[in-house]
Amino acid sequence: MNSPGPTAEQVQLEVYRKVVTIRFAELRIREHVEKEGFGGFWHPGIGQEGLQVGAVSAMQPDDYLYYAHRGLGYAFAKGMELEPLFGDLLGRRTGSTGGKGGGTVHFADASRHVMGQGGTLGSSFVMGAGTAAASQLLGDGRVTVVFFGDGASGRGTWHEAALQASVWKLPVVWICENNGWALSARFTEQSPTEHVADRAPAYGIPGVVVDGQDAMAVREVTLEAIERARRGEGPTLIEAKTLRIRGHYEGDRQPYRDDPVLGDEIPNDPVHRLGEGIADDVRRGIDAEARALVDRAFDAALAAPRADDSVIFEDVWA
Amino acid sequence: MNSPGPTAEQVQLEVYRKVVTIRFAELRIREHVEKEGFGGFWHPGIGQEGLQVGAVSAMQPDDYLYYAHRGLGYAFAKGMELEPLFGDLLGRRTGSTGGKGGGTVHFADASRHVMGQGGTLGSSFVMGAGTAAASQLLGDGRVTVVFFGDGASGRGTWHEAALQASVWKLPVVWICENNGWALSARFTEQSPTEHVADRAPAYGIPGVVVDGQDAMAVREVTLEAIERARRGEGPTLIEAKTLRIRGHYEGDRQPYRDDPVLGDEIPNDPVHRLGEGIADDVRRGIDAEARALVDRAFDAALAAPRADDSVIFEDVWA
Amino acid sequence: MSAAAATTDRVIGYSRAINEALAEEMRRDERVWMMGQDIGRLGGVFGLTRGLLDEFGPMRVRDTAINETFIVGGAAGAALAGTIPVVELQFADFLFTAADEIFHKLAKWRYMHGGQFTMPVVVRLPTGVVGGAGAEHSQSLETIAMHVAGLKVAVPATPSDAKGLLKAAIRDPDPVLFFEHKGLYRVKGPVPESDEHVVPFGSARIARPGSDLTVVATGLMVDRALAAAEQLAPQGIDVEVIDPRTLVPLDIDTIVSSVERTHRLMVVHEASRTAGFGAEIAAQVHERAFFALDAPVWRVCGTDTPLPQDPDLEQACIPSTDEIVTAALALAAI
């Protein structure tokens, strides 16, 4: 969908296809975690796939992506195959990290500019700004997109990155997935302002609030922000309002939560919204293919060998 | 001047007395550095004494002070004597740190709630907020005032402290001495907004810009902010516009600077402004006393013994 | 303390022991309070602070935003103002997101200001490898805290020590980094009933007396060393296992006198080998007991690698009981 000239309809179809694929992936992973468990934690992104895919659909293939820890929508939308993603999750040699990831993943794909993830929240603020500084220096015309949660917005790295990126007019776009929770902390109790985007003026950059359940709207504002960045006008802070449907990690019983949305009733479900404009039979066809793709990839990942101990000594230094 | 009921005139006289005393201290220290030098660096605060004294004059004796590294105005205004301050500067056993400070000082006075200073800029943002959190917990009615420079405003600790302090409505007041420079970096080149205070709305707190050369104006806005904090309404960010008259440290030749104000021509000199309302003879009397006080204290500090090596093993642990 | 419980001891978990210490000290001293992420409503990511919000209210059990520099730096400032903050970082690794606050502010404020202030802060640090938490959630970083003067460092290995050392830490006027091992949270053991079960810093525990080889181990490694000792006993090697319990202050005397009897020492730790605290213990023992040693001090340690995000692979990065046995056999044979 990044090639020039697809129609609006084509774009929406492709966004739908990716979102629904990730939805099936979410369900498949949950099933696995409930039955088998695996190491680390799985942070489900169900219900947030729409904004992830919508935003990433606005990126060019060469643009850089720093994703957040909630789900796989970002990476899949950026072109990564499901099998290496599942492989990471399951600690398989075929995972994109070659077996060093498992559960909570640090998947990456250098060729697709999926840049990986740190375990400490907020480190991608400064890293993303630095990647954008490299693009500015090289004049490669690339834009860096950084996803983060409402909780991560509290880290000081945000401030250091945002000030410098604004002053240098770095080509970076920050997308906050505000799902209202940071683990057990309600956003409303940890933010003095209504929106994360209210912090943008402090940095002299645009702050945009968008309905995160509306994938195409997220795509639109992201397109604008990316164009602005590519024109050399500097960063934008986008805040996509969404919901955390499940627990912080799969298995979290959320004793702290007074509004648990535990089932699969996803308010304002991005899958449904995207599906609305699509003819029933087309949609059913896409769904069937997506489900098959997920099943094939998950089975293949499951069948792949686990990494043996020798990998622990690989890749410490180049 | 913190006792209830002094007249406006009395207050101004006292602020003048302190400002002019610090001015003489600045000149005495400069003379010493030029002639003898000493270890570390001396960051002159000449020209910024007005705002420092004005602001601190708004504090109660029990309020907590985290000062910045430019000059001695803050500490003297909070009630510290000159001799221990000079003692620190000169590495004397009689310094407030008992000989561990010298040059750039970490003076402190626990009894007067002069809380000291870290060597890394911006660490007082979080420390000051924490001190205020203690006051809130203890219900001791105290307010914490934190000074910092325009340069220090770039550190992420600002963001972490400001968000939390605002949400918790902590009794803390931040005062930025914006002197236009952070070492060789112009504020205008390192800030995306015109004022540091423009960042306040991001934290849902008042941001106030004040003429830092006008000590009494600084006092006024600080009084208001302190009252607000004491009422439990949370932090305020005050930005006092001032100038860095000299180099970053005494001896800095400022090769980077295109507007050197090297002499003692202090634009909008707070000493002159404060002196305007005071009768000549009264002023001359204050000046003479201030000069004598400085000379006595400096000579006494000079005459005091240096610390011997044994102090290095003191105070590592309690 | 031997495995057999004294009559007044209850058998409780390491987590529960920590939770009790917190509650008791908060009851004892009103100045004690806590902050950290998710410690209130949730009771902490590992459940260590459960029930404390209910008992002590939201002003003494405060949930922060995601702001480690505030959690630690704020604690420093709050300590200067007459309170005793006990803060939690969700993972010990996060001391790197608050490193200026820990290694500068906590460690040096008192010193820089000529002893005018004390800094009674406890930073609780869930540490070590468990369950595949990955390279930035599993490290054993206690050596760094040992290298920077001004901090005290506790590394409890049993429920009893977890409780007693934490109570000592809270009562200590100095900043304490308290490394609780995540892999021990569910381990149970005898803990004295008393409210005054305080384990002093700087006193090592001889976890198992022995005559042929001294093994110094901390945290999760103490049990593995003990298990190794049981396997070695029938092979004629009687291992003495010493748990220093605190690294700062370090009870080197107990270690040295053990080595003077056994003539051989092995240090076992989960932290990376290179420049880990095993090197310090080895260096000190060589300095003080060189001529009593029949062989060099050996170290069995974590690998010099980051930790992979996989529960099996990460175990391959830290010493197993088997490795300890193998090394002990080889060392005893020198």
Next chain:
Amino acid sequence: MSAAAATTDRVIGYSRAINEALAEEMRRDERVWMMGQDIGRLGGVFGLTRGLLDEFGPMRVRDTAINETFIVGGAAGAALAGTIPVVELQFADFLFTAADEIFHKLAKWRYMHGGQFTMPVVVRLPTGVVGGAGAEHSQSLETIAMHVAGLKVAVPATPSDAKGLLKAAIRDPDPVLFFEHKGLYRVKGPVPESDEHVVPFGSARIARPGSDLTVVATGLMVDRALAAAEQLAPQGIDVEVIDPRTLVPLDIDTIVSSVERTHRLMVVHEASRTAGFGAEIAAQVHERAFFALDAPVWRVCGTDTPLPQDPDLEQACIPSTDEIVTAALALAAI
């Protein structure tokens, strides 16, 4: 390298050598660029980057705001995008204000992502005691960098090594922490004329051959060890001085073979003694050469204290030539 200059060597300062390395590497490779505080217009607080802004322009010599997490974390991100950032922190101590970026991002990104990325970042760190800069501006923190796998660590002691190691660091695909000693900036020495004067990491330099006692020293301590050796020679103690030059990788072989000849080793460093890298070198040498040693390895190190803000007192916290002499005499007498 001996003190005598080869014919093609010029005698230049340590600062100048660093400045040359930066300029040459930026000329050689367009991807190399720099950021840091005050490195442009001012040429750095210590003058190390003078002239570079003029030659390479503001896009390759960028002044940042006061934001160490951006300087290091940004460098990490910029390295992933095909550039080679060489960044300056104004004082080595400030690695604590960017610790997550250094010890997590730089050190582990490659590993965590299965080797898909390389991380060619150099962090220049003006280190050590000079002129009374105080507790948070004077530390020697290289041991910490040695403990965390994934980083490389250089500690140049001479102008020649400063230049050659920095060039090697910039060409290295791994992140390098480059500890430049502030007390050496003005020291002059012979430096080869060549643009290709690259000193490989992991090869120690025998600064003075000797037969009676090996002294391993780094940074500012190398000259003090050499001065001590001159004082000891007339007393019949012929000291071999070894400068490892890099701590990661560490050329332990050169040290061990020296010890096999001299049978005695002393490690001298400015970093605090406890859990400093001297402990690691001591531990390794004991492990590998225990039976060749006539005495335990000794350490002469910085005190276990913060550093006072006073040029005299701080000198009392680090080894002097006299202390080295005294310790060497005592060690030789064992």
